[in-house]
Amino acid sequence: METVANGDCSAQAPVESITVHDFSEKILEQQVNFHVMKLSGGFFLWIGSSPVLSNLAVSIGSKYDSVPLSTLVLGDTSDTTPSSLAQRLTKKTKKQVFVSYNLPMTDSNLALLVEDRIKKEMQLHPDKF
Numbered sequence: 001m002e003t004v005a006n007g008d009c010s011a012q013a014p015v016e017s018i019t020v021h022d023f024s025e026k027i028l029e030q031q032v033n034f035h036v037m038k039l040s041g042g043f044f045l046w047i048g049s050s051p052v053l054s055n056l057a058v059s060i061g062s063k064y065d066s067v068p069l070s071t072l073v074l075g076d077t078s079d080t081t082p083s084s085l086a087q088r089l090t091k092k093t094k095k096q097v098f099v100s101y102n103l104p105m106t107d108s109n110l111a112l113l114v115e116d117r118i119k120k121e122m123q124l125h126p127d128k129f
Contacts, residue, residue, distance in 0.1 A: 015040075016039075016040040018037055018038065018039060019037070019038045019128065020035070020036070020037055020038075021035075021036040021038070021125065021128035021129075022034065022035050022036070023121055025117055027110060027113045027114060027117065028107055028109065028110055028113065030049060030103070030110070031049055032047065032048075032049060032103065032114060032117070033047070033048060033049060034046070034047055034117070034118065034121070035047075036128055036129060038128060038129060039096075041095060041096055042060075042095040042096030042097055042098070043093075043095065043097060043098070043129050044097075044098040044099075044100075045089070045097065045098065045099050045100070045118070046100045046102070047099070047100065047101050047102060047103060047114060047118075048100070048101075048102030048103060049102070049103060050102070052102050053074070053100050053102065054074075054075055054076075054100075054102050055072065055074055055075025055076065055079065055082045055100055055101060055102070056072070056073045056074040056075065056082065056098060056099070056100045057070060057071065057072045057073060057075075057082035057083040057085070057086045057098070057099045057100075057101075058070065058071060058073055058086060058096070058097070058098050058099075059071075059083070059086035059087045059089070059090040059096070059097050059099075060090060060096045060097075061090055061091075061094060061096075067087070067091070068087050068090035068091050069087075070083045070084070070086050070087040070090070071083065079101075079105070081101045081105070081111055082099045082100065082101040083099075085099050085101060085111070085115060086098065086099040088115070089118070092119075092122075093122075093129060095129075101114075
């Protein structure tokens with residue numbers, strides 16, 4: 001338990017460090033890179049084939065609804081991929097999730113295959129998410 005005397009903390013709460021995990025795979029003839037930053041209580045997931053940050057969505061669970069809340073913080077509001085992916089990952093992990101999805105929508109199956117690859121990595125390395 002942390003105690004405060006005269007504005008000073010006499011005991012420091014343990015701070016969880018940020019860990020980084022990268023993986024990649026060729027999906028539908030396209031090299032897809034994944035970058036995960038595990039945060040305290042959640043994670044940030046960047047998906048792309050080139051170093052850009054064209055959108056950012058965040059999702060968090062709600063005590064009032066079984067469907068997690070999600071919103072697009074940065075990017076084109078007509079593209080629902082980052083928000084819906086963040087929402088599904090929050091539902092799966094029960095954590096706050098930030099998603100940046102930076103792949104062109106050239107094939108409708110790409111997003112499904114990308115999500116399958118993320119779920120596979122979560123099973124292989126659950127400590128990284």
